[in-house]
Amino acid sequence: MEGHLYEQLYNHILQEINKGQMKAGDRVSSEKELAERFGVSRITSKKALEKLAEAGVIKRIQGKGSFVADGVREGLDHKRQSEERPSLVFDEKERPLIGFIISNFSDEFGLQLLRSIEKQSAELNYDLIIKRSRGNRDEEKRAIQLLVSLGIKGLIVTPIHGEHYNAELLRLVLDKFPVVLVDRYLKGIPVCSVYTDNKKAAEDLTLHLIGRGHDKIAYLSPPEVNTSTLEERLLGYTLAFTQEGLKLNQDYCLTNLKGILPKNLGGTEIDNDKKAIEHFLEQYPDVKAFVASEFLVATLLTQVIHSLGKSLDEYDIVCFDSLNDYLGKPIFTHIQQDEKRMGKEAVDLLVSQLIGEAVPEQRIIEHRLVVKE
CATH class of the missing domain: 3.40.50.2300 (Response regulator)
Incomplete structure (x- = not known):
């Protein structure tokens, strides 16, 4: 199930409706029930239900749960799902964008982090836009402005070295825009950060x-x-x-x-x-x-x-x-x-923010001492 994450769960519920196993007005399993039933995370089940609601397949009623919408069965007749090859029924162009700004990357540090963030973003069905600031404050500012103008839903960033924090980055944090810092944190600024001790x-x-x-x-x-x-x-x-x-x-x-x-x-x-x-x-x-x-x-x-x-x-x-x-x-x-773990955690924490979950301000990633022979 985790291989396709929420797409399979999304399609499974569509198939149950299409086969008549669930009818208009029937209650759909909760996020917790779906997560336990299919062995996926709450992030995955929540996202599947959100996409079903966006597509008008289900109605989510505050305090009561999710229910199959009226007339949805007829609307699905011409969109029968292939059990051999599950696929999304919403337009691929709707995949949300997230951004990653890194000062620089090299073989010794940054490259594995970049690969991990790209891989986890793809697995969670987000398109990733990457910008390199090259340690330049103005470039970092322009990168933030560009990514926001392109409609990113959230941002992962490794802030540049320097005596002053970037005002554009602080503005995003203060505006409660979903942000995760990776490889460092900003002292006194309440923002989710993933880094080594x-x-x-x-x-x-x-x-x-x-x-x-x-x-x-x-x-x-x-x-x-x-x-x-x-x-x-x-x-x-x-x-x-x-x-x-x-x-x-x-x-x-x-x-x-x-x-x-x-x-x-x-x-x-x-x-x-x-x-x-x-x-x-x-x-x-x-x-x-x-x-x-x-x-x-x-x-x-x-x-x-x-x-x-x-x-x-x-x-x-x-x-x-x-x-x-x-x-x-x-x-x-x-x-x-552990760059791979750092990258994966950064994406997971960003997605958690995007779906409204509370996230910790600090996530410490374990390191290890490697002794030269």
């Missing part, structure tokens, strides 16, 4: 290095201001030292690397980052362990180490969302985020 994840990475005997551990990251993901990762790094009773040296926190931000990729900022990392390595030669907030930061660090003629074997580098090498082994010990 980045504080715990960064703590796990740092404790891993401490467990390997390091007490001088640096942290490398883009500016964390007003980006929940990066703020939480920095906090997790610092909490690991407190937990182990170690002193944290604030000078070991290099958090102004801007070259890997989506809006700066391919620009001159990357050269400034390399110089900053090179200066750090020369200033603190005893620091041999690094927590990198992102995979690109870790790769940038290794490039600088190599350019200085140093051996990578001297260093312990951990990060988030590492790729594998040509043998299929992880390049770095890393936190692996």
Whole structure:
């Protein structure tokens, strides 16, 4: 049943009416009864009943339930449903639109998330429109305005890095437009968000290095201001030292690397980052362990180490969302985020809003620590 979701349930009820098993005025099973009977979610059964009501097949009476509409049997005579190949009787063009705005995506993070959101949207019979903001606030604003003008019913968005929230996004949230944030949240803003526990994840990475005997551990990251993901990762790094009773040296926190931000990729900022990392390595030669907030930061660090003629074997580098090498082994010990689950949950929570169900403000997705051999 879940393969076609509400279409099969929709068609099954039509067939019962068409065969005379249900007549005008007969009560149709409730959302809960249909969900239990066919082993589907309440979202699926509710959507099937809504579509039947929209098509005039049933009437939904507040507090009483759903009933077969008068004269519907005659209207269905020329639309006999094929039991071998169930199909929707409403126009395919009526499939509602939802939007997804992502700052950027790559093999290490974002691509699996995008695939998962597209797959789950299709399974729930929503058409998905995707826009990439490239980390640019104006592009994000234009994307929101464009998608709303195209008639999207709801929006999934990964907000860009930055000190200020996008006014267009805040306006949607305040207007109670269905929105789900993915991979981060907005502090103080009541909006449904799906993300990894980045504080715990960064703590796990740092404790891993401490467990390997390091007490001088640096942290490398883009500016964390007003980006929940990066703020939480920095906090997790610092909490690991407190937990182990170690002193944290604030000078070991290099958090102004801007070259890997989506809006700066391919620009001159990357050269400034390399110089900053090179200066750090020369200033603190005893620091041999690094927590990198992102995979690109870790790769940038290794490039600088190599350019200085140093051996990578001297260093312990951990990060988030590492790729594998040509043998299929992880390049770095890393936190692996569950992008597939994150994407599916984001779509499910958006659809729940669309059908009027209450949703939590936070949905935490489990991560796992993958240790390089």
